[in-house]
Amino acid sequence: MASIRELHEQLVKKERSAVEITQEALDKIQALEPKLHSFLHITAQQALEQARAVDAKIAAGEEISSLAGIPIGIKDNMCTKGIPTTCASRILENFVPPYESTVTQKLLDAGAVMVGKTNLDEFAMGSSTENSAYQVTANPWDLTRVPGGSSGGSAAAVAGGECVVSLGSDTGGSIRQPASFCGVVGLKPTYGLVSRYGLVAYASSLDQIGPFSRSVEDTAILLRAIAGYDPHDSTSLKVEIPDYAATLKPDLKARRKMRIGVITETFGQGLDSVVEAAVTKAIDQLQMLGAEIHIISCPRFRYGLPSYYIIAPSEASANLARYDGVKYGLRTPDADNLLSMYTRTRASGFGTEVKRRIMIGTYALSAGYYDAYYLKAQKVRTLIKQDFENAFKKVDVLVTPTAPTTAFKAGEKTTDPLSMYLNDLMTIPVNLAGLPGINVPCGFDDNGLPIGLQVIGNVLREDQILQVAYAYEQSTTWHLRQPEL
Ligand code: GLN
Secondary structure: OOOOOOOOOHHHOOOOHHHHHHHHHHHHHHHHHHHHEEEEEEOOHHHHOOEEEEEEEEOOOOOOOOOOOEEEEEEEEEEEEEEEOOOOOHHHOOOOOOOHHHHHHHHHHHOOOOOOEEEEHHOOOOOOOOOOOOOHHHHHHHHOOOOOOOOHHHHHHHHHOOOOEEEEEOOOOOOHHHHHOOOEEEEOOOOOOOOOOOOOOOOOOOOEEEEEOOOHHHHHHHHHHHEEOOOOOOOOOOOOOOOHHHHHHOOOOOOOEEEEEEEHHHHHOOOOOHHHHHHHHHHHHHHOOOOOEEEEEEOHHHHHHHHHHHHHHHHHHHHHOOOOOOOOOOOOOOOOOOOOOHHHHHHHHOOOOHHHHHHHHHHHHHOOOHHHHHHHHHHHHHHHHHHHHHHHHOOEEEEOOOOOOOOOOOOOOOOOOHHHHHHHHHHHHHHHHOEEEEEEEEEEEOOEEEEEEEEOOOOOHHHHHHHHHHHHHOOHHHHHHOOOO
């Protein structure tokens, strides 16, 4: 599949119609889904209708937006009016939202063509998409391996060419880690830049929606389309949204040198040597492009993981209390009183990982333990934020590996939750501090699996991380490789 800009040109020059482009994506989905299982629902009828509307506009000589007619996949935890939204959970199996999330409404208004809802770890809890109650998504580079998670369906769909771009959500790494595993670009925006209205809440103080694509430029275009103030989200920021794509340049030799900090604590123990080598080479490349490289210490970075696994489950235990068999989705029959209806519904509707998190969160928030766990974790969160603030006094952006390894085999970590949690070592601190982060492909291991570089920016400096990622991408060929499917 071509890029947004190429497809837009083809549409405007009437070389191809939106219906043709959409049909190509739908054909690809039909051919690849038996292998990839990226989608939970395919919305072919609606997609073709949307495409016809774009073609009608073009025929009438109207101007179209850059996303008009572009096939897009949406993670199935964003509400889409009249279209099932399951969060890959049994408890929402029959839930059809009566309203549209802000991000998908923006995309509809821009004329983007939603081809389907993508698979995820149940309620976005996981790092491999194996926690989906419905299906396991495969990594397009090696079908025996996981695509990462929790937005594994959105990452695999883009890597496999089933759609041009997609949306995921990222609470602790769920956009960047699957982007790394699938060899695509994935960006988690600054907390508050993109509206969470209609995003099914996991951990509300950490959740952000963001784009997946095969190029930095496409990510820049999609980010601009979904970002912006929304009165429906009380944490939404009132800021101007820049034209990110317009600021991309192939080098980093601006008036003032781009200062890049390498977080030293993210190297060494636990990091796969092949990943370390690729990321080190990428840093050399950034220096050649004109950046100034600094070694930066974030001593509290490593406490991100333990504090996240108190804060995120705590928020989740509160957010998931609403699934009680009354308000949404599933209700288990044959209960003889209200309490047993609640407990039976929740026992059969939630999967193992979701139950584990509800229990951890309920425990951490309970009277007597609150100070020792939740309050402590919040204090650690503040210290991690301070580490970043100190770092950004010296440099413009920070770099780390996105994940400690490349994609692992399906089933390899499902019985060991702690080893699964370790995947997000490098991405979690970024969510705790509310900062933007991007994954850009930076190599392949000996098995032909993609490796990713994470670029972290200061608050609302999406422009800078996109610039660094773009300059790097344009000077390398990693993004041109495609999986053989
Ligand atoms: N893997 C992490 C978790 O399981 C992050 C998930 C996410 O970002 N949604 O919580």
